[in-house]
Amino acid sequence: MKRPLLVLLVGLLGGPWVACAAMAKPSAQDHRVKVLTAQVASDVVAWRRDFHRHPELSNREQRTAAKVVEVLRGMGITAITTGVARHGVVALISGRRGKGKTVALRGDMDALPVTEGTGLAYASKNPGVMHACGHDAHTAVLLGAASVLWTMRDAFAGTVKLVFQPAEEGAPPGEVGGAAQMIAEGVLERPKVDAIFGLHSFPSLPTGHLGSVAGVMMASVDRFSVDVRGTQTHAGYPWKGVDPVVASAHIITALQTITSRRTDVRDPAVVSVGVVKGGTRWNIIPGVVRLEGTVRTLGAAVQRKVETELRRVVAATAEAHGVTATLTYETLSPPVRNDPALYRRMLPVLRRVAGARKVATLRPVMGGEDFAHYAARVPALFFRLGMKNQAIGAIHPLHSPKFKVDEAALPLGVRAMVSLALDYLGAR
Ligand SMILES: [Zn+2]
Numbered sequence: 001m002k003r004p005l006l007v008l009l010v011g012l013l014g015g016p017w018v019a020c021a022a023m024a025k026p027s028a029q030d031h032r033v034k035v036l037t038a039q040v041a042s043d044v045v046a047w048r049r050d051f052h053r054h055p056e057l058s059n060r061e062q063r064t065a066a067k068v069v070e071v072l073r074g075m076g077i078t079a080i081t082t083g084v085a086r087h088g089v090v091a092l093i094s095g096r097r098g099k100g101k102t103v104a105l106r107g108d109m110d111a112l113p114v115t116e117g118t119g120l121a122y123a124s125k126n127p128g129v130m131h132a133c134g135h136d137a138h139t140a141v142l143l144g145a146a147s148v149l150w151t152m153r154d155a156f157a158g159t160v161k162l163v164f165q166p167a168e169e170g171a172p173p174g175e176v177g178g179a180a181q182m183i184a185e186g187v188l189e190r191p192k193v194d195a196i197f198g199l200h201s202f203p204s205l206p207t208g209h210l211g212s213v214a215g216v217m218m219a220s221v222d223r224f225s226v227d228v229r230g231t232q233t234h235a236g237y238p239w240k241g242v243d244p245v246v247a248s249a250h251i252i253t254a255l256q257t258i259t260s261r262r263t264d265v266r267d268p269a270v271v272s273v274g275v276v277k278g279g280t281r282w283n284i285i286p287g288v289v290r291l292e293g294t295v296r297t298l299g300a301a302v303q304r305k306v307e308t309e310l311r312r313v314v315a316a317t318a319e320a321h322g323v324t325a326t327l328t329y330e331t332l333s334p335p336v337r338n339d340p341a342l343y344r345r346m347l348p349v350l351r352r353v354a355g356a357r358k359v360a361t362l363r364p365v366m367g368g369e370d371f372a373h374y375a376a377r378v379p380a381l382f383f384r385l386g387m388k389n390q391a392i393g394a395i396h397p398l399h400s401p402k403f404k405v406d407e408a409a410l411p412l413g414v415r416a417m418v419s420l421a422l423d424y425l426g427a428r
């Protein structure tokens with residue numbers, strides 16, 4: 001939250017920001033995008049409310065996907081592939097100026113196991129499921145962009161590939177899904193994607209603002225679990241068994257020494273234990289305790305280092321306490337890395353659509369995004385769509401039961417996606 005202010009100040013005081021700002025003049029094409037976006041804006045809000053009312057968990061986005069297809073067909077778009085990575089939808093819009101590059105625009109569709117607490121008239125009808133990460137808005141924005149680009153297909157060469165992605169929040173245990181699965185099923189091929197853009201709602205940035213950064217923007221996400229096994233016994237006679245509770249306490253503490261003592265502190269890394277499960281009664285030492293947690297880093301080398309250290313710490317601490325520890329370690333996504341050249345090329349576009357002083361340079365965060373899988377394969381740019389609005393209570397963080405999308409931010413999302421695509425394809 002402090003960074004955008006700082007950037008604003010730098011902009012006001014001069015420096016490269018002012019020089020770039022002067023270059024970022026809206027064009028006739030920008031005007032056309034603005035007019036067409038205004039025409040579809042009420043539809044975008046209606047679609048978003050419909051998705052919000054009917055949220056679906058990861059890999060269960062059946063209704064959402066069907067609605068997406070229905071809306072795309074209603075626009076006249078026919079090149080649609082369904083059932084990609086279960087419920088993913090991929091649609092193509094070919095420009096009428098001939099062959100050219102292919103640019104992908106990605107929107108995610110899944111909701112979270114959160115009980116909604118917003119009190120909105122169009123709140124979730126599915127008990128215990130909520131669009132608490134704004135993916136309802138992302139899907140609606142992408143449909144809005146589809147509408148504008150379809151109308152403007154006389155203006156560009158090449159192809160826009162619309163990627164409606166399921167399971168961004170992670171497939172249920174035992175299932176595959178999300179960006180990695182869409183890639184495995186060929187979403188970046190036929191036609192081959194030259195660049196990809198994606199956005200995410202961001203309640204830390206005011207409505208009307210965008211934010212991004214060159215290079216690493218979000219963390220890698222790893223998940224681990226440890227089953228710590230001892231021997232169950234009476235809590236009054238601990239020496240008659242082997243206590244996994246005390247051993248787990250030592251493991252949890254020892255894990256915190258990885259980032260404070262084993263990795264270079266200049267390479268950000270986080271180890272967090274989010275689940276500790278064990279025991280049934282106060283006077284029984286249980287036989288097993290389960291720990292689950294996550295590792296976040298901003299680079300591949302530190303990611304590997306933390307994994308190596310974590311394996312060593314868990315095994316050695318278990319050994320010291322006479323328990324066995326069974327570790328499962330999964331790497332879910334790499335860091336989200338914006339291609340620096342693409343960022344530099346597209347920054348003027350973002351400044352044109354939002355206003356020169358309304359594009360913040362964000363610091364990387366330790367949250368993750370499976371958009372990282374696309375970014376690891378093709379030049380990519382991920383950016384934040386600001387939607388902090390005190391007046392309507394849009395101030396709560398992502399994944400909060402009170403998270404609110406500020407619908408006033410959606411047209412900017414549509415214009416940004418459309419303009420990035422058009423500029424990349426060299427539209428006139
Ligand atoms: Zn999320």
Ligand SMILES: [Zn+2]
Binds near residue numbers: 133134135168200
């Ligand atoms: Zn999200």
